[in-house]
Amino acid sequence: MAIEFWQEEFETLGKKDLQKLQVDRLNKTIESACRSPFYGNLYSKKNIKPGAIKAISQIAELPFTTKQDLRENFPYGFLSLPKKDIIRLHSSSGTTGNPTVIFHNRHDLKSWANLMARSLFCAGIRDTDVFQNICGYGLFTGGLGFQYGIETLGALSIPAGAGNSLRQIKLMRDYGTTAAHAIPSYLGRLYEVFEAEGLDPKRDTQLKTLVIGAEPHTDAQRKRIEEMYGVRAFNSFGLSEMNGPGVAFECTHQNGLHIWEDSYVVEIIDPETLQPVPDGEYGELVMTTLDREAMPLIRYRTRDITRIIPGECECGRTHRRIDRITGRSDDMFIIKGCNVFPMQIEGVLMKIPEVGSDYMIHLETMNGADEMVVEVEVKSDWFQGDIKRLNSLSNTITRQIRDEVLAKPIVKLVEAGSIPKSEGKAIRVTDNRKNGLLN
Template identity: 40%
Template sequence: MIYNKIESASREEIEKVQLKRLKEVVNRVYHLSPFYRKKFDELNITPDDIKSLDDIKKLPFTKKQDLRDNYPFGLFTVPMSEVVRIHSSSGTTGKPTVVGYTAHDMEVWNEVMIRCYYMADVTSKDIVHNAYGYGLFTGGLGFHEAAQKLGAAIVPASGGFTQRQLMLMRDFGATILCATPSFALHLAEEAKKEGPEFRKNYKLRAGFFGAEPTSKGLREEVARAWDIEYYEVYGLSEIIGPGVSCSCNKGEGLHINEDHFYPEIIDPKTGEVLPEGEEGELVLTTLTKQALPIIRYRTGDITRLLRVPCACGRTFVRMESVRGRADDMLIVNGVNVFPSQVEHVIANTEGVSLNYQIVVDKKGYLDKLEIMVEVDDNIMFDDVAKLEKIKKELQNALLNNLYINAVVHLVEPKSIERSMGKAKRIVDKRK
């Protein structure tokens, strides 16, 4: 089922829409954003230089740090009186990355998310169990509002509380599950305790999963565990939230809503646009956003674009599932975490040094984050009460600033192995 005819339009029609919207957004940021005006002037370009889609290469890249540097609303191109929603993610200095939406932007977000739901033929007859986190994280509300607008019954379960989630799914008769794939597997593992025929207690037929990288094996395991169709959703708050792309049930890859988000693949080291079909870093330009239009945003996600026809009838370009990161960002249970963010929190905690190591592993189907931190030389390692106080302070700071639950282990000075070269800060055992 296709929601909007543009999804199955010819390449010529799609590119015509893209070029018109690209010119509009370039003109918008040039005249309304001091940040982009300066960037354009440094490159000696104006909106008049954008005459074809290929001219997008002339435009500057935008990075996550640019949003941090312009905290909170420095990149907005509308007055705050027109902003109806604000979301944010954690920041390296305690300042989050802030994104805003106008009423028009919310319509766009609902539009692309409804397209995702249409991939699984979701209708008003469905009951959608939403186990994504609510609040400043875009996941929960992104899935919520579109389902509601579509007419489906939405259960805003949010994250955690495994047994309660299962009870609601059983008792309310959920037909659609929205969650991170790791949490979906965790739910299945717990549901199996109900007996070998536990699936008979549930009415699930499909699920929408995202917010963390997945292998084909993991996707198949989730689908098999619940005996449902697996739909992968990709998005990021800087661009809009979930809904940038979504998989169908007819072919590989995720259809990018490219009438709203223009995709490119670049060499992460040189920034050069790569030839068709090559793997590299995904770059996205928002074509219809008003509050926070973004030009050539470097997502840091490694993938490739697929332009072969899809049996579902959609003609939008597809992207492969994200294979990894071009930087050192970790994704832990759907939350983005940079080592530099962790380091900043440690640096602001008394009694510990900046010699640390981050260990990520799996506990069942969920990610488990542990941080080993050396105490200061002047801390007596046998002062149990003092160590416990420091540990709790650090764990609370990580939760309050970065929204991550981490198990902190305080270790003796000089006990973490030193490296002659770059310090090995991350041990990712999930791989």
């Protein structure tokens, strides 16, 4: 297959040219940000001036922006343009407290739609595809974000919205849907409805491509979805503060998400020391908008934990790749000097066929030393009293977790169903250490 790009001139820029573009755009962004009350005030206090950035590494000299800053300066403290120029807002939900709001002018929406089209193209979607957008519209950015991107790409968009599985299936079959976007957990439910109707998506639809995002998920989950639907599933990453979807996307090589560096400066920092971590190491993603006029954000701490995947991608795109999100920096704990995110542990466990559906991580102080005890359910039909197999599985899990997070765990295998289920969001970590921080 010939290598194809949506915007070859941007997507394949050499490192030097990309950094030059970033420096130019960052200075422009600082200039524009200074017109907002928040940055105008902050940068004048710190004597930061547009044009001060000569090399992109100097971005580390600028202060961070946090979600708390957004909340405290609600609603217009970050606005760099007169209200009259704004044509859309997206706001977090909730009926009490200050939401997070992002404003867009015409340029911003066009730029976002273009990045979204570039993302879809990079995952192999073309103007000949029929694309069903299975997600909420309105203030949630997934709806309008994908909608404008699909239309910009020129594929046939079906603005299906969320829910109503029978109708989703009918739409897929009526119009020959070839590609769809949904959150991974919904695709599991939708498959059950296919089954209940006596249908098999592999046989009874024309689906080739699924785009999954908005929910952290493991590669094992992706593979299950690919098998259920007989498709290739691509990981989509975005957050409303950076527009929404279209920030980073997997290409057809499915080896990480290209993050669009002509539109964002990407940093990975240690959330404790706030210092940059080397490529390949996990840390908190920090992002700066480079092509947003209404509401630029500079060094925004996303709280999402990922890493830069070292090396180049075979697809020819020079924009670096981030790994799938393994959690939020708020979830991170430190054990034996290692930063650990529960999703890393889950990722290891989900790949082991003997492992059941639940696990817990207990941080304990034992004989004066802190230990990570990982309690793991085994599948109900697997263990039949063979102690040797049990020890062998335990050793495998121990070794694989240590390889992943560097800290060696104490693995305890337990019967299926013996870990209590929490209501709502699963609680995966308890901290019983003498100086534990998580309680």
